[in-house]
Amino acid sequence: MASTSPLAKNSPIIIVGAGIFGLSTSIHLAQRGYTNITVFDKQPYHETLYSYDAGCDSASSDINKIVRSAYGSQTEYQDLSTEALSAWAAWNEELKTSSSQDGSEDALPPGMTPHDAFFIPNGHLTCSDAETLPDFERATVENMESAGHHGTQLMNNEQQDIKLASDKGMEYALQPFAKNVLGVLDTTGGFVLADKACRFALHKAKRLSVRFILGPESGRFTSFTYRASTSTSTSTNNIIAGITTADGKSHPAALTILCCGGWTPSLLPSLDSLCETTAGSVFMLRIPESSPLRKRFHHSRFPSWSFNMRDHGAEGGLYGFPVDENGVLKIGYRGTKYTNPQAQSDGQERSVPATKWSGSDTITQVPQQAHKVVTRFLEEYLPELGNSGIHISETRLCWYTDSFDNHYVIDRVPLYQGLMCATGGSGHAFKFLPSIGNWVVDVIEGVGLERPAIKAWRWRSLQEDEEPLNKLMEGSQGPRSLWNVPLVLV
Numbered sequence: 001m002a003s004t005s006p007l008a009k010n011s012p013i014i015i016v017g018a019g020i021f022g023l024s025t026s027i028h029l030a031q032r033g034y035t036n037i038t039v040f041d042k043q044p045y046h047e048t049l050y051s052y053d054a055g056c057d058s059a060s061s062d063i064n065k066i067v068r069s070a071y072g073s074q075t076e077y078q079d080l081s082t083e084a085l086s087a088w089a090a091w092n093e094e095l096k097t098s099s100s101q102d103g104s105e106d107a108l109p110p111g112m113t114p115h116d117a118f119f120i121p122n123g124h125l126t127c128s129d130a131e132t133l134p135d136f137e138r139a140t141v142e143n144m145e146s147a148g149h150h151g152t153q154l155m156n157n158e159q160q161d162i163k164l165a166s167d168k169g170m171e172y173a174l175q176p177f178a179k180n181v182l183g184v185l186d187t188t189g190g191f192v193l194a195d196k197a198c199r200f201a202l203h204k205a206k207r208l209s210v211r212f213i214l215g216p217e218s219g220r221f222t223s224f225t226y227r228a229s230t231s232t233s234t235s236t237n238n239i240i241a242g243i244t245t246a247d248g249k250s251h252p253a254a255l256t257i258l259c260c261g262g263w264t265p266s267l268l269p270s271l272d273s274l275c276e277t278t279a280g281s282v283f284m285l286r287i288p289e290s291s292p293l294r295k296r297f298h299h300s301r302f303p304s305w306s307f308n309m310r311d312h313g314a315e316g317g318l319y320g321f322p323v324d325e326n327g328v329l330k331i332g333y334r335g336t337k338y339t340n341p342q343a344q345s346d347g348q349e350r351s352v353p354a355t356k357w358s359g360s361d362t363i364t365q366v367p368q369q370a371h372k373v374v375t376r377f378l379e380e381y382l383p384e385l386g387n388s389g390i391h392i393s394e395t396r397l398c399w400y401t402d403s404f405d406n407h408y409v410i411d412r413v414p415l416y417q418g419l420m421c422a423t424g425g426s427g428h429a430f431k432f433l434p435s436i437g438n439w440v441v442d443v444i445e446g447v448g449l450e451r452p453a454i455k456a457w458r459w460r461s462l463q464e465d466e467e468p469l470n471k472l473m474e475g476s477q478g479p480r481s482l483w484n485v486p487l488v489l490v
């Protein structure tokens with residue numbers, strides 16, 4: 001679908017959505033010399049505010065996100081991770097040096113210092129309570145070795161690997177829980193401070209002269225504007241000439257890029273057979289400053305992790321992080337996907353994000369099943385928290401945009417000239433914040449379109465004989481409607 005664009009460097013380009021896809025695309029467009037870029041978002045992000053706590057509900061506005069190279073047999077993402085790790089290192093370095101090199105007062109976003117870092121390389125442990133290593137982990141070890149990343153994926157039950165972990169000062173990450181688990185430590189991985197990284201990206205984009213129009217009226221996309229086509233071709237009968245926002249203003253563009261995360265499928269119905277919006281549950285525990293557990297769960301002693309409680313089957317998927325600087329220990333549940341189907345103006349039902357900030361009171365409620373799995377995990381694997389009187393204090397529903405095959409969607413939209421989308425993060429795109437925009441610009445410019453990653457991100461639909469990795473429709477094996485499962489108030 002992607003084709004070479006004759007876009008002039010000063011053509012007006014609109015990006016809707018300032019999550020990681022929108023931010024990264026704006027930065028890389030500006031770095032390639034495009035001079036007329038405007039990013040719109042319905043949320044009032046600014047340089048001191050990108051976090052969930054502060055009232056922003058995108059998938060990207062969060063405390064922390066996992067970074068890993070471990071991608072099983074999906075080597076296109078393994079390579080992308082290697083690229084992203086260099087880019088994170090460059091951003092860490094930029095943060096350190098920009099104020100001294102630049103000298104200007106606004107070299108860093110307000111509240112950020114050269115001593116901050118975005119990426120913390122404390123390792124990522126993928127593990128389970130199974131007795132044998134699952135295929136995914138085996139494939140990761142093999143593929144990282146074949147790609148030359150020797151000794152980076154360490155099995156926590158192999159003496160040689162335990163020694164290697166110890167040599168790297170990462171032995172703490174092999175068995176981080178009260179009960180032993182079987183797993184592989186990705187020593188290239190760790191986590192990224194999501195909120196800080198997004199604020200830095202916004203600041204960086206602004207310094208590259210990207211304009212931002214943010215807020216529930218002026219920043220909210222409501223519709224496309226169209227230009228009449230002079231072509232007789234049915235394949236380009238809709239020419240998108242820009243967007244209209246909730247304040248009634250029209251904004252012309254030669255290219256509009258929709259990057260609205262979980263909101264995208266309801267804004268672009270042609271994604272129906274490709275993407276669906278699903279909720280994951282996030283749990284927060286607050287560790288008081290005086291507690292010795294702050295040290296126990298510090299990132300220098302505790303990895304980021306993903307864990308599958310096998311006796312819950314495929315529904316036992318959890319992940320978590322070290323404690324953050326405010327004492328928040330975050331654990332996520334992704335074993336079962338939930339949807340929020342709502343009737344839309346075209347008569348179709350589509351799942352849309354339901355969050356506190358969109359006027360829903362469900363923010364404090366998560367599915368009982370998620371709560372049950374996390375509670376049991378805490379009792380069995382991190383009992384010192386409960387024993388110290390530290391329990392789940394807050395919960396949040398966080399909205400994913402899942403594609404049926406877990407690949408992103410970065411392409412021009414069929415039948416619409418002047419319209420692209422960059423979405424379908426499928427729960428694993430944050431780690432590519434510093435680099436993914438470069439790929440989006442390649443797609444815009446028609447560069448290297450035969451690379452496996454770009455091919456995987458093309459506009460596509462499920463073939464009849466194809467088994468989807470993610471079932472998009474409701475049903476026994478598909479995601480469950482949030483409103484048909486018992487919710488629990490924390």
Ligand SMILES: Cc1cc2nc3c(=O)[nH]c(=O)nc-3n(C[C@H](O)[C@H](O)[C@H](O)COP(=O)(O)OP(=O)(O)OC[C@H]3O[C@@H](n4cnc5c(N)ncnc54)[C@H](O)[C@@H]3O)c2cc1C
Nearest residue numbers: 017019020021042058059060066221261398425429430431
């Ligand atoms: C709970 C959870 C945990 C995750 N963990 C990880 C992880 O550990 N590692 C990892 O790599 N990835 C992770 N991911 C995935 C990652 O967070 C997402 O893939 C990525 O953040 C998606 O970014 P986005 O730009 O597509 O969407 P978002 O970040 O959701 O941004 C979309 C933006 O569009 C804006 N918008 C929507 N509608 C409109 C409109 N009408 N007008 C204007 N603006 C609009 C929204 O306000 C929002 O700011 C996780 C995702 C979730 C939900």
